[in-house]
Amino acid sequence: MEAYIRKKQYNTKTIIQDIELDIEDGTFACVLAPSGVGKTTLMNCLLGRTRFKGWIKNKKERCTAYVEQHLTLNVNEKVCESVFYAVKYSNLKADDSMAWNKTNSILKSMKLLPVKDQLIGSLSGGQQRRVQIAHELSKLTQTVFLDEPDSGLDCATSYHIMSDMREIAHKEKKTFIIISHNALQENLRLYDEVVVLAKNTSEIGSVAYDGSPQKLLKYFKAKSIIDVFDKITESNIDYCLTFQHLTKKEKSNLKVKDMYIDR
Numbered sequence: 001m002e003a004y005i006r007k008k009q010y011n012t013k014t015i016i017q018d019i020e021l022d023i024e025d026g027t028f029a030c031v032l033a034p035s036g037v038g039k040t041t042l043m044n045c046l047l048g049r050t051r052f053k054g055w056i057k058n059k060k061e062r063c064t065a066y067v068e069q070h071l072t073l074n075v076n077e078k079v080c081e082s083v084f085y086a087v088k089y090s091n092l093k094a095d096d097s098m099a100w101n102k103t104n105s106i107l108k109s110m111k112l113l114p115v116k117d118q119l120i121g122s123l124s125g126g127q128q129r130r131v132q133i134a135h136e137l138s139k140l141t142q143t144v145f146l147d148e149p150d151s152g153l154d155c156a157t158s159y160h161i162m163s164d165m166r167e168i169a170h171k172e173k174k175t176f177i178i179i180s181h182n183a184l185q186e187n188l189r190l191y192d193e194v195v196v197l198a199k200n201t202s203e204i205g206s207v208a209y210d211g212s213p214q215k216l217l218k219y220f221k222a223k224s225i226i227d228v229f230d231k232i233t234e235s236n237i238d239y240c241l242t243f244q245h246l247t248k249k250e251k252s253n254l255k256v257k258d259m260y261i262d263r
């Protein structure tokens with residue numbers, strides 16, 4: 001996933017700007033920011049749900065899988081049938097035996113085989129979250145976005161779900177982008193890449209850090225992730241990075257009208 005959001009405005013207010021993402025296939029990544037900085041806005045841009053100034057390199061990425069924060073499952077369906085129909089829906093050309101193979105492999109990777117014949121309504125919160133992720137894995141897309149996948153889950157359940165997704169990312173070369181405003185230290189270590197967003201002095205969301213979780217605390221000279229959040233919300237300090245990666249020519253190209261994305 002390669003994208004550059006030069007600016008996203010709602011009415012005349014700029015919400016986010018100068019956000020570059022260059023996330024390699026098979027990366028288990030996290031976008032971390034306090035509430036209100038513009039995480040959902042960024043996701044909506046990357047998903048092509050809203051107009052912005054900038055570009056997404058591979059436009060196919062616009063039809064991307066997205067796990068909503070709230071559950072959107074039919075509680076009266078069996079787990080295996082629910083995932084099977086999601087597979088069929090995503091790939092209309094697949095015959096039933098192909099679709100069942102794919103269903104079983106998704107159920108296995110999300111550790112749902114032991115409950116495959118249960119009704120979704122009878123599952124625990126963590127298992128229901130797994131079914132929801134399984135639905136998104138059925139889509140033939142490279143990137144899966146998840147908005148707060150650990151909301152409402154206990155720390156161990158959340159950690160195990162995250163580890164399983166990390167494994168799928170690496171094994172199947174799928175890219176996971178996890179949106180989070182509340183990262184446990186243990187979960188943070190699972191990510192290959194962490195992008196921290198913060199508001200700059202003009203109250204516009206931008207990138208404050210993009211790198212490995214191991215270097216994150218040191219970069220902010222912080223003791224914990226709470227410390228990092230305290231620092232990036234201090235209004236008198238601007239932690240946002242200016243956009244330095246693009247060549248002059250690429251920067252001037254950003255002004256070209258056809259690079260605006262619309263849908």
Ligand SMILES: Nc1ncnc2c1ncn2[C@@H]1O[C@H](COP(=O)(O)OP(=O)(O)O)[C@@H](O)[C@H]1O
Pocket residue numbers: 010011015033034035036037038039040041042
């Ligand atoms: N559709 C919209 N119209 C106007 N303002 C919006 C809209 N969506 C979000 N915003 C504003 O953008 C800012 C960032 O919101 P959001 O992207 O939801 O942040 P986060 O997901 O990080 O909590 C907020 O100030 C919010 O009020």
Ligand SMILES: [Mg+2]
Pocket residue numbers: 039040041
């Ligand atoms: Mg949000």
